[in-house]
Amino acid sequence: MPSIVIIGAGPAAVRAAETLVRAGIRPTVIDEAPVSGGQIYRRPPPGIVRDPKKVYGFEAARARRLHRAFDDLREQIDYWPDSVVWSARDRELGVITKSGPRNLVWDRLILATGAMDRVIPFRGWTLPGIYTLGGAQVALKYQACVVGERPVFLGTGPLLYLVAYQYAVAGVKVGAVLDTASARAKRGALFGLVTGGGMFLKGLYYLAWLRAHGIPMISGVRPVCAHAGPEDAVRELEWQDARGSLHRTACDSVAMGFGLRSETQIADLCDIPFTFDMSQRQWMPTQDSHGRAAVEGIYLAGDGAGIKGAAAAELSGERAAHALLHDLGHARSAKNLEALNKRLRRFERFRRALDEKAFKFPIDLAVSADDNLMVCRCEGVTAGELRHAARKLGVTEFNRAKAFTRVGMGRCQGRVCSPAAAEILADTLGVPLEAVGRIRGQAPIKPVPMAAFLHGAAS
């Protein structure tokens, strides 16, 4: 029996696993989290029971269905929770499990590696008390913790309003929701957004709810500075409104995110060629219309293959599994592929309206960073150092900037800083974003404690 491996246990991975199991295959599912669900449907740790309605809101039924689907599969799959895929080469994965390092050889691989927030640095962004939107949301969903008692939500994208809503519903006093996208852009996107149907309506509901509860929501904002209090943690967020007036909002935490970026490091280590995605402003692993990667035997699904949201992820997970089955000779999968693609196409217009019109990535904010603003927090690299490398050291490409300035060289390997750093480089050089390339993926894709390599033996 061929070794079929799925990386991830979010909506895409769960549906992929389910589809494979139905076809009589026993896949291995490797996931970083201790419990399945991915980031979006992250479950409380074992031993904590919470009402799904409270944790997931409108998505409770969908979350429950997904969790049940996965739980039903447990006997029919090999499940490696708490396991980090830290390296990948040829047909072998290096995995750190609770019991030590293990290698796993695959014949077919489904990557459902998800996404994380896109961050844009601004003055004070590294102060304690500043989180990503995703981080703030995970704290709430996973352990019913909040990042603060009076948070401000900053950034752009649907997640901004969703997380603000979830915090407010949980009883937290939300200081403000500050959106860098303009009100006009959102109105202009209306036609496209309507195609989202239920998703659009839910969005409207969150907005209406926040408004009805008196939570200030401002569009066309630019963050100016996060000011620290006596304990060096954030105490106030200074921002500029669309007319240019400055404001200060008291807070004890800030959750920020400017849309999402796909997690593509494993795809990179698997040598999949990348193509630039203008809409997402990110280099993405190349795939065909059924999620087959440009390397034989690898399939891509979910937000890791392109940001389309959780509902689309379930479909693309199923599609990846059918593409795989089709390649194994399962004739019936061809029909499913077309049906799934038809359903997935419905998301496209909505997604484009979100990304390209309503909640555009604020490039101007990224490129207007002051020279002394720290862009790469792992290595303490400033915007000025990046510009100097581009202007004076002959740097024309991201990895060369990394070699000279250390940008993206630290713990996060550029997962946090590279979107903004790439914009700054491209702007300084006067070239389109794709011309500066992308930061090369290197193992380990996430930091691995030396001690984790010590116990057990590599099989």
Added chain:
Amino acid sequence: MTLFDVAIIGGGLVGCSAALHLCRRDASVVLLERRYCGSQASGVNYGGVRQQGRHLAELPLARRSRQIWADLKTLVGADCEFAATGHLKLARSENEMAALEDYAERAREFGLKLELIGSAQIRERFPYLGGAVVGGSFCAEDGHANPRLVAPAFARAAEVAGAEIREGVEVLQATHDGHAFELRLFDDTVLRARRLINAAGAWGSTVSYWFGEPVPEDVMAPNMCVTDPIPYFLAPNLGVCGGDIYVRQIRRGNIIFGGGVGVADRNQIKARPLADITTQAVRLAVGLVPRLATAQVIRTWSGIEGVMPDGLPVIGPSETTPGLFHAFGFSGHGFQLGPGVGAVLSELALDGVTPTALDLFRINRFQRPHEIEISTPGDATKLMTEPVPARARSN
């Protein structure tokens, strides 16, 4: 068409240093680098600046190079994080300690002072060492530097001094037409020069082959790792007898270590670390310095290095083509030598001679191995003190 005094193939540390030294003597120089200066072995190696433990035949060159390292700031305008923190080579058995003692005595003839430290003292002076260590040999002059910065710094200084540094330019073929060298470039343009330096690293044997000098050059990819920063405690650059692990800490706290080799593909120009080798290196590093168990590995990397069968580089004039000079195949320990080799090449290209001993590095030693003994001062077998670990070592 411009006729350059010297064309250099390869923008590694050797080529960039040669360019700078040639320009300082007013030669007109063009350097051709397929990618970026210092993007393979020169830029991705461990960063050891080490004389200790070298094949004795390399010591005159290493001694000369060490002087250039000391003057780096003056020469290229930056110290490239070079720090003479000392290099401590450790023995994990009595046999190994005896080998260190033997080496120290031989190295003294070359002016290299090594301090031998026995088991009683070693833990007192270096309390962080693990239990397997029985002693060591300390070279105070040695240390480490940041390899990512060195070759580009030489390239920039050479450019300021007048060299034409052309990155992203691949040389497809080089010939000598009886009057000058002719280099055909990737865009089908042609470039001419009176002298040619082959500093093409892992691809050096391709260039030598063009001139009828095939040599058995293999490739390797050192398996390098780095941790997140931890409090600074480890001053010397650490190595061991056998070379299976080497560890250093930089001032900002990161631990850099390596051991074993990953995979190198010379044709695809791609090198990768291997998961199992990284795992092994972590275990060896923690064995050597147990407190490293608390650090986290944040990155691994590799690059392509040329390796000769005897672990020694090819340095010197071509045997077939006057005006052609080779310097490649540094076999995993060229970083410290690089600046000195550039100086030597500038002398060879402009004067035809160099005061630095190069006899054992002749390119024809592979076709006619008996000549090695003829041209070697002293006993060749005696010089071979440590031929084994070349493949598993990177500076």
